[in-house]
Each structure stands twice: as C-alpha cells, then as structure tokens.
Amino acid sequence: MLLKYHTSHFLGFRVAYNLLITKHQIAKYWRATCYHAQGDMFQTTIAKESFAEGVGLHTGVYGHVRLVPAPAETGIVFRRVDLDNFLIEAQGQNVARVSYATSLMKQGVLLSTTEHLLAAIYSCGIDNIYIDIDSIEVPILDGSAEPFMQMLEQSGVRKLRRKRRYLKILKPLEVTEGDRRIGIYPADEFRVCCYVDFPHPLVGQQEVEMLVGPDTFRHLLARARTFCFQRDIAPLKAMGLIRGGSLENAIVLTNDGVMNGPLRFPDEFGRHKALDLIGDLALAGLPLLARVEAHKAGHALHTQLVSRLLSDPSLWTITTGEVARPESDAYLSALSPASAAD
Ligand SMILES: [Zn+2]
Numbered sequence: 001m002l003l004k005y006h007t008s009h010f011l012g013f014r015v016a017y018n019l020l021i022t023k024h025q026i027a028k029y030w031r032a033t034c035y036h037a038q039g040d041m042f043q044t045t046i047a048k049e050s051f052a053e054g055v056g057l058h059t060g061v062y063g064h065v066r067l068v069p070a071p072a073e074t075g076i077v078f079r080r081v082d083l084d085n086f087l088i089e090a091q092g093q094n095v096a097r098v099s100y101a102t103s104l105m106k107q108g109v110l111l112s113t114t115e116h117l118l119a120a121i122y123s124c125g126i127d128n129i130y131i132d133i134d135s136i137e138v139p140i141l142d143g144s145a146e147p148f149m150q151m152l153e154q155s156g157v158r159k160l161r162r163k164r165r166y167l168k169i170l171k172p173l174e175v176t177e178g179d180r181r182i183g184i185y186p187a188d189e190f191r192v193c194c195y196v197d198f199p200h201p202l203v204g205q206q207e208v209e210m211l212v213g214p215d216t217f218r219h220l221l222a223r224a225r226t227f228c229f230q231r232d233i234a235p236l237k238a239m240g241l242i243r244g245g246s247l248e249n250a251i252v253l254t255n256d257g258v259m260n261g262p263l264r265f266p267d268e269f270g271r272h273k274a275l276d277l278i279g280d281l282a283l284a285g286l287p288l289l290a291r292v293e294a295h296k297a298g299h300a301l302h303t304q305l306v307s308r309l310l311s312d313p314s315l316w317t318i319t320t321g322e323v324a325r326p327e328s329d330a331y332l333s334a335l336s337p338a339s340a341a342d
Contacts, residue, residue: 057113065117122281172185191290289319
C-alpha cells in the first residue's frame with residue numbers, strides 16, 4: 001500500500017505537487033534504512049558539540065546554544081548555563097504557559113520557544129543530549145529548523161550501549177476544542193498528519209502527512225519558517241511578544257500576499273505547523289510509536305495531548321523496538337504452513 005505522504009489544498013483545490021514522487025522516494029529510502037537503524041535498537045547521542053547564537057523571537061534576548069553529548073538515559077535536557085547549569089528536562093511535566101510558542105518551566109525557571117530545536121533533535125532520533133543555553137529563549141535563527149539540522153549534522157550521531165525505549169500507544173486519545181482537534185492512535189512507527197486552514201489567499205487548506213525520520217524531516221519540513229499576519233504584529237507587540245521578530249526570521253503575510261517572499265515551499269505554512277507539532281510531541285520524553293493527527297491544532301492542544309497522555313499510563317506502554325514490528329511478523333509466521341513445517 002502506498003501511503004499518502006503529502007498533499008495540499010490550495011484555494012479549495014486539491015493540489016498534488018510534482019515533488020510528490022521525490023517525496024515518496026525519500027520516504028521509502030528512509031523506511032528501508034530506518035528499520036536497519038532501529039534494528040540495532042540502541043540509544044544515541046551526538047558525537048561532538050556544536051554551537052549557534054541569535055536573538056529570541058518573543059523576548060528579543062540574545063542567547064548562545066551549545067549541543068553537548070549526554071550519556072544513555074539522560075533524555076533531552078536543557079541546561080541554563082547562566083543559572084548554575086539548572087536542568088530543565090524536555091518533558092510534558094515541565095510545560096509552562098503555551099500560546100504563540102511552547103515554553104518549559106521548572107521551579108520558576110523558564111525557557112521559551114523550544115519547539116523548532118526539539119523538532120530537529122526528535123526527528124533525528126537523538127535520544128540523549130544536553131542543550132546548554134545562556135538565555136530565557138532558544139534563538140529563532142531563520143525561523144525554521146534548518147539551522148538546528150546543520151548543527152546536528154556538524155555534531156554527528158553516536159550510538160550508545162543501551163537499548164532504546166519507545167512510548168508505544170495502546171489506545172487512542174483525542175483532545176478537542178471547538179473545531180480544533182488532535183488525536184494520537186496506535187501504530188508501529190511514528191507518523192504525523194497535520195491539517196491547517198487559514199483564510200488567506202496564500203494559505204487556505206494545507207495538509208502534511210508523513211513518517212517522521214531524519215530524511216523526511218530534512219526534506220519536507222526543516223526549512224519551513226514560522227509566519228505571522230501583518231495585522232497581528234501590533235497586538236502581539238502590545239502583549240510583549242515578538243520583540244525579536246523581523247523579516248529575517250518570520251514570513252509576514254499581508255492581506256493578500258507575503259511581505260518578504262519568496263516562500264521556500266508553496267505550502268510552507270502547513271509544513272511549519274507540522275514541524276511545530278513534532279517539536280511539541282518531543283515532550284513525550286521518549287520516541288513515539290504512534291500516529292498523530294492534528295486538525296487546526298496549535299501549541300496549546302499539542303501540549304495538552306502530551307500531558308493527558310503521560311498522565312494516563314493505561315494508554316501506552318514502554319517497549320524496546322524489538323517487539324514493535326516483529327510481534328506481527330511472529331504472528332504471521334505462526335499462521336503460515338511453511339513455519340509449521342520448520
Ligand atoms: Zn514554529
């Protein structure tokens with residue numbers, strides 16, 4: 001069965017871009033290699049440190065980020081190096097206020113706009129990493145996850161001598177708020193489907209569906225930038241937000257076009273929302289074996305889903321990758337006459 005990786009609705013028409021074929025090839029390639037990688041089933045960290053620096057989108061505070069290798073079972077952990085290396089684990093229980101970005105808070109220590117960096121780390125299958133940061137907000141850089149992918153590329157991956165553990169979803173969970181909803185469902189791999197609908201000539205209805213992995217993330221989502229509407233700029237500034245926002249780190253949509261084009265993808269908005277979704281799902285704390293469907297959702301619904309999921313252990317189990325797929329293979333071979341004759 002061929003899976004639908006990506007389609008877009010534009011001005012009410014369903015458009016399949018030429019890139020679709022390439023995307024299918026990328027996805028197939030990823031699936032082929034990913035199972036080998038998962039076959040090893042070892043946890044990973046990065047091989048060496050990498051750095052970036054820049055302004056925070058909402059606070060306008062300039063900060064420095066350093067990715068640092070971490071031992072097995074560390075998870076993804078922020079270290080506020082300006083506050084005595086205070087640790088803030090990238091986990092659901094540390095989610096703070098969530099509006100236009102996802103912020104973590106632990107014992108009063110805040111860290112904002114984690115989603116783009118977490119999306120890159122999570123999609124790349126990095127289980128253990130320290131993110132050293134000397135400011136209250138992760139730098140926005142160009143508004144996408146591409147600079148973080150470049151950092152991870154510089155860092156490289158190192159396998160650790162410890163089995164990787166997955167959060168495998170056993171029962172569905174849905175969170176709804178008006179016409180916005182998000183659901184998580186059992187699956188043997190990590191797959192997301194993200195649908196957005198903004199009444200704007202350049203946006204409209206857009207949908208992204210994909211298996212999440214390093215190659216699919218790099219090719220389909222990493223370069224998609226954050227965006228805002230010109231009419232929202234003054235109100236957001238009045239709320240004390242987007243103090244570091246500029247035409248270099250966000251697409252600004254006017255009433256009928258874009259102020260700082262060209263776009264990197266015709267459906268860059270839908271892709272960016274999928275990127276945000278993955279970054280928020282990273283707060284599950286372990287790699288997911290699940291299918292997640294987001295319909296006009298946002299950071300608030302994403303993080304609500306993660307929190308409710310983690311607070312109900314009857315919805316999931318923690319497993320090593322070994323039992324995820326072979327379970328069904330074993331079942332099939334048990335049914336086949338060939339295996340009975342063996
Ligand atoms: Zn974003």
